[in-house]
Amino acid sequence: MSDSIAPQSNVQLPDTLKRSITVFRRRLWTLKLWEASALAVAGVLFGFFFVFIVDRFVDTPAWIRLLILIGSLAVLLVVPWAIYHWIVRRRTLHQVAELLTTTRPAIGDRLMGVIELADNVDEQGRSPRLVRAAIDQVSDDVDHADLRHAIPHPMHGQRSLTAAIMLIGLGCLTGISAAATGNAWSRYLTPWSDVSRFTFTQMEPLPDQMIVAHGEAFDFDVALAGSTESRPEIATARLADGQQTASIDDEGYHFHLPGRYQEGALELSAGDYRGATQLVPVTRPELADIEATIHLPAYLQRVEPIIQTLRGGSLSVVRGSQVELQVNTSRDLRSADINGSPADVSGHAFEVPPQSVQSPSRLTLSWRDVHNLQPAQPFELQLTDVNDAAPTVTADGLPRHQVLLDSETIAYTAYGRDDFGIRRIGLLWHHVDDEGNLIDGGEKVIAAGRPDADLLEATGTFTAKDLERRFDRVAVQLYVEDFLPNRERVLGPISVFDVLTADxxxxxxxxxxxxxxxxxxxxxxxxxxxxxxxxxxxxxxxxxxxxxxxxxxxxxxxxxxxxxxxxxxxxxxxxxxxxxxxxxxxxxxxxxxxxxxxxxxxxxxxxxxxxxxxxxxxxxxxxSESLSRSDAARKRLTAGKNRVNQSGKSESDQEDEGDPPAKAPGVTDVESTQLDLSEQKQPKSGPKKASSGRLSLPTTRLAGNAVSDQEPPESEPQENEIDEAVTEQDDLLAEFEKVVGELDKLMANMEGSTLVKRLKAASRKQDAVADQLTSVSQSTFGRDASEAAEAGATLSELSEKLTGYRTDVSYIMDDMDAYYERSRYVQFKTVLDEMRSEDVTGALGQLSNDVVDQSGISIAMAEYWSDTLDRWAEDLVEPSISGSCPGGKSQKSLPPSIVLEVLQILEAEVKLRESTREAQQARPDLDADDYHQRATNLAVEQADLRNRTDLVSQRINELPDAGEHFVKELKKLTSVSIVMTEAVGILATPETGSEAIAAETEVIELLLETKRMCQGGGGGGGGANPGGGGGGDTDVAALALVGAGLNANEVREASRTETNTGNSGTPLPEEFRSGLDQYFHQIQQWNASP
CATH class of the missing domain: 1.20.58 (Methane Monooxygenase Hydroxylase; Chain G, domain 1)
Structure with a gap:
């Protein structure tokens, strides 16, 4: 509807009425828009003030700020609503009159009526004059009415005041702290942005996570920021189990907080500042170990450095060494320093620059890990320089005083020890005058050392032939030199020999x-x-x-x-x-x-x-009241050691066979065995022919598995043959009685002359070690500390013995290898390969180290190696295929003087091999002329032994019927002479290495063959083949029984080994052995502690 009456209407609204309604409408629009704007301003400012005020106490969460912003935006909608409701919907006179009917009904209803009359043509046609009069009347009333109060619910004043107050407050806040105001606007208008809460008290930023030492009280320092506008006197730190306050001190606050064991939050408040960080307890970075690389001084000639792991605070090295240290810690590092200087860090380790140790020094090491933690205290490492200690030398086999034939050779073993390598070991000899003064004589090198030879074991020999001229009394002593320049050689104990001629x-x-x-x-x-x-x-x-x-x-x-x-x-x-x-x-x-x-x-x-x-x-x-007598049975005479204690028929079985002929003394060394001979198949035996045996060249016999395929002869001996045998054997026994004692002693010394006997000897030594360990364990278990200390000393002695035993086995392997290169016997190669695959020398070396700390396991290992070495000795000898040691016709026997000469040649050959080994040991330290002279002397000695061997063959050929009875002996001696001739040529080359050792070893093996003796039936085969034959009467001289051997009363039993490691003595359960090991280990640690 428009502001004018329709053209067809005859009556119009007065201008004054229209003007009054227009003024009212304009005022309505203004006030209502004013109200809406004031409300919008107040709403926005309210949200701002809310955020500002809340931020003063806490950090207003983003979601609350977002809700407030949404509410503020909603308040702003009142403006468009006001425009639509008060302006758009209140544009016409009719709409304004309609509003007045609610606020001023008296005027509003009449105004509504005249507006409707002016618009209604029909009503005007009835009575125009009345219509105009009504309109004029209403117009006059409106003109005289005050429509300012007709506006519905005017709130423009209150809202304007509220908005004005808020604006004034905003202005004040801006004047007080523009930064706080701006921060509040930013956080209010952009709640999604990462705008930090503004505080008047501002601190340096706290980390999200703070690493502290586990369980240790720690300091927590927080500093006021330079832009802070407030400096509260008190700050509070809150933990899960309490809180602590601190006063301001030098632009910050210092807290000393208790140790933490679990993660937790630390909240800090000061004034309007609120901050928090997460505490994470972590252990400090500890020292794992220090790996020291020690470069020894150049004079020691050590190319490879010494790597040593340190876990203590000191390191002692020889003066002049260069030490490089790598320090390993328990955690990756951020930084490290050495005596205050920074060091290069790599992961969890850092390196110390090379240190030249000329005098004592101290290194202070400190480090900081990736968590910024460092050790409770810096680690101090003391570097100490020590002098290169003088070497020591000892000998086994050099007596303090002894009478020595001018043709006799003394064999001994020298042991040199030094901390940083041995240069050489030698022997000095002096002439001793009547007043006991030593006059320099000469010297020779026994063995050349090496820079890495901390322990040098060498075989040496001494004979009066080494002297340039003969002295009645000679003093010899070992000397040892290390690599320290200008150091005098260290001398060992003096041994005095009275050198005598044969007369x-x-x-x-x-x-x-x-x-x-x-x-x-x-x-x-x-x-x-x-x-x-x-x-x-x-x-x-x-x-x-x-x-x-x-x-x-x-x-x-x-x-x-x-x-x-x-x-x-x-x-x-x-x-x-x-x-x-x-x-x-x-x-x-x-x-x-x-x-x-x-x-x-x-x-x-x-x-x-x-x-x-x-x-x-x-x-x-x-x-008691009665006495009894006992008659000892007479034994068969035998030179040599029988370790088997197993013979043929028993004495009771033989008593019924009548009186046998006198038995020829056997020149046989019967080796022990750990095989259970009772379980081996015994040959069928019948009546044995009585035999007096024969005396032949010496042999070594093993109890074995030979089985006879020959049926024993059943014919009875003829009377005339027995008389002839007894008559001839009486002459033999009269001569053998003069030398049988020496035969026995020489056979006892043959332990090292054949490979079989040397392996057997090594086996017995391991068995003795096991027995001694068992005795120590049983005697000290549960005893007091003094007895345990005595046991520790015994175990240390055993450890030293085992070191020597390992060297003996190493020499056996070397000789076996050289002997195989010459002989090509398959069984030697088989055993040697097995010894190498078992790493017997390494295992024995480990056993010498473990015997002190792990005696229980060491018992088992010693028994195992005793069994293994014994088995290897058995494997070296092929089973006999000669039957059951047949008796029958008595063969001619060699004169005992010949056998004695052969044994003396054998002993001399053994000493010659030791001298050859000594020359080879000393070869690196000898010049060409000295070495050639030594090898030439050895060749001369070998040639002399060959001549003696040829002479023995000549003496045997001169015996009656030698071609019939002594074919084997002559063939053996011929082979020995041939090999000796080869050895002479090798030594004269000159060469004293494995080739010469092999030739000499072959000579020894030929001189003393090892055969397997027959088990089972007795009676037949006496003499040198002790396959049987019990006791019997003999009228040989007493010399035949001299020197029964080192272990004449030894009783060897079948091994009771049940497992690979075996048992010894009283079997102990495995759990008890483990407990024993731990028990002795703890005792040693207790004794070692101060």
């Missing part, structure tokens, strides 16, 4: 024999007195014998008898030692030695059998 030695032996005889007569006189006293007691009556006094006398007589037996036994040992020296002198008559041997043998039988028996009878007599 002088014979005189000395005669004097010693006289002294020995006087001592034996003294023992005899003591025994006669005891015999007389025993005879007196024997004649006492029964009542007197039962008297307490008589019984005490019997007990005293028993003790005296036993003591005299010990005295005589010791005397016999001295006699055997003297006899061994006498046997080396060709000038001493066999008849003289025979007389002495007869006396010694009788005394040996008395001290070993009869005197202990008498002592036992006297002891029993003191306890």
């Amino acid at each position: 002088e030695h014979a005189i000395w032996i005669a004097n010693q024999l006289a002294r020995w005889q006087r001592q034996s007569l003294d023992v005899r006189d003591r025994e006669l007195k005891l015999y007389q006293k025993n005879s007196e007691l024997r004649r006492l009556s029964k009542e007197q014998l039962n008297a307490p006094e008589t019984r005490r006398q019997l007990q005293a007589q028993a003790r005296a008898e036993r003591a005299n037996g010990h005295r005589l036994n010791r005397l016999v040992g001295e006699g055997e030692s003297l006899l061994a020296q006498a046997m080396r002198n060709p000038e001493i008559g066999v008849g003289h030695m025979e007389s002495w041997a007869e006396m010694m043998q009788v005394l040996k039988d008395i001290s070993g059998n009869r005197m202990p028996s008498v002592a036992d009878l006297l002891r029993k007599a003191g306890e």
Whole structure:
């Protein structure tokens, strides 16, 4: 509808009325738009003030700020609503009149009516005058009415005031802190942005996560930012288990907070500032280890550095060394410093620059990990320079004082020790004058060392032939040199030898024999007195014998008898030692030695059998009323050591066969075995032909698995043949009695002459170690510390012994390898390959290290290697295929003097091999001329032994029927002579290496063949082949029984090994062995602690 009346209308609204309504409408529009605008301004400012005020206390969350912004935007919608509601919908007179009907009904209704009349033509047609009069009347009333108060609900004043107050407040805030106001507007208008809350108190930013030392109190410092507008006097730090306050101090706050064990939040408040960080407890970076690379001084000639891991605070090195350190920590590092200087860091480690150690110094090491943690205290490492210690040298086999034939060779082992390598080991000899002064004589190098040879073990020999001229008394001593320049050589103990010619030695032996005889007569006189006293007691009556006094006398007589037996036994040992020296002198008559041997043998039988028996009878007599006698059976005479304790038929079986002929003494060394011979198949045996055996060249026999395929002869011996055998054997025994004692002693020294015997000896040594370890474990378990300390000393001695045993096995392998290169015997190669695959030397070396700390396991390992070495010795010998040691026709026997000469050649060959090894050891330290001279001397000695061997062959050929009876012996000696000739050529090259050692080893093997003896039936085959034959009567001289061997009373049993490692002694459960190891290990740690 328009503001004018329709054209067809005759009556129009007055201009004054129209003007009044227009003024009212304009005022309505203005006020209502004003109200809406004021409300919008107030709403926006309200949101701002809300955010501003809340931010003063807390950090208003973004979602709340977003809701406030949405609310403010909603308030702004009141403006378009006001425009639409008050302007768009209040444009016409009719719309304004309609509004007035609500606010001023009296005027509004009348105004509505006249507006409708003016628009209604029909009504005007009835009475125009009345219509105009009504319109005029209303117009006049409107003109006189105050329509300013007709506006509905005017709130423009309140809203304007509110908006004005807020604007004033905004202005004030802006004046006070424009930054705070701007920050509030930013956070209010852009709640999604990362705008930090403005605080009047501003701190330096806190990290999201703070790493602290685990369980340790820590300092927490926070500083006020430079832009802070407030500096509160107090700040508060809150933890899960409490809070702590701190006063402002130098533009910040310092807190000392308790240690944390778990992660947790740390909240900080100061004034309107609120901050938080996450505390993460982490252990400090600890030192893992320090790897020291030590470059020794140049004079030590060590190319490779020494790598040493340190876990302590000190390192001692030889003066002049260069030390490089790599420090490894438990965590990746950020930085490190050495004595305050920064160091290069790589991961969890850093390196210390090379340090030249000339004097004591100290390094202070510190580091900081990726969490900015550092050790509680810097690590201090003390570097100490030490002097290059002087070497030491000891010897095994060099006596302090001994009589030496001018043709005799002394073999010994030298041990040199040094901290940083040995240059050489040698031997000095001096002439000793009548006043005891030492006059320089000469020297020779025994072995050349190496820069890395901390322990050098070398075999050496000494003979009067080494001297440029003969001296009556010679003092020898070992010397050792290390690599330190200008250091004097270190000397070992002095050994004095009285060098005698054969004649002088014979005189000395005669004097010693006289002294020995006087001592034996003294023992005899003591025994006669005891015999007389025993005879007196024997004649006492029964009542007197039962008297307490008589019984005490019997007990005293028993003790005296036993003591005299010990005295005589010791005397016999001295006699055997003297006899061994006498046997080396060709000038001493066999008849003289025979007389002495007869006396010694009788005394040996008395001290070993009869005197202990008498002592036992006297002891029993003191306890009972009756006495008994026991007759000792006579044994078959055998030179050599029988370690098997297994013979043919028993004595009871042989008693029924009649009196056999006298048995020829056997020159046989019967080796022990750990095989269970009782489980081996025994050959069928029938009646054996009685035989006296034969005396031949020496052999080594092994108990084995030979089975006879021959049926024993069943014919009975003829009378005339037995008479002839007894007559001939009487002559043989008369000669053998003169030398059988030396034969026995020489056979006892053959342990190292053949590879089989050397392996057997190594096996027995390991078995002895196992027994000793078992004894130590049983005697010290659960005992006090003093006894445990004694056990520790014993174990240390065992460890040193095992080191020497490892060297012995190494020499065996070297000799076996060289011997195989010459002989090409398959069994030697097989055993050698197995020894290498088992790494026996490395295992024995490890055993020497483990024996102290792990005695339980060491027992098992020693038993295992004892069994293994014994098995390898068995494998070297092929089973015999000669049958069951047939008896039958008695063969001719070699004269004992010939056999003795062969054994002396064998002993000399063994010493020659040791001298060859010594020359090879010293070769790197010798010039060409000296080495050539040594090799030439060895070649001369080898040629001399070959000539002696040829002479033995010539003597055998001169025997009656030698071509019939001694074919094997002659063939063997011919082979020996051929190999000796080869050895002479090798040594003269000159060459003392493996080729020469191999040739000498082959000579030794040929001189002493190893065969497997037959098991089972006895009777047949006596003499040198002890396959059977029990006891029997013999009338050989006492010399045949001299020197029963080092272990004549040894009893070897079948191994009870149940597993690869075996058992020894009383079996211990595995769990007990483990406990024993831990027990001794803890004892050692306890003893080592201060």
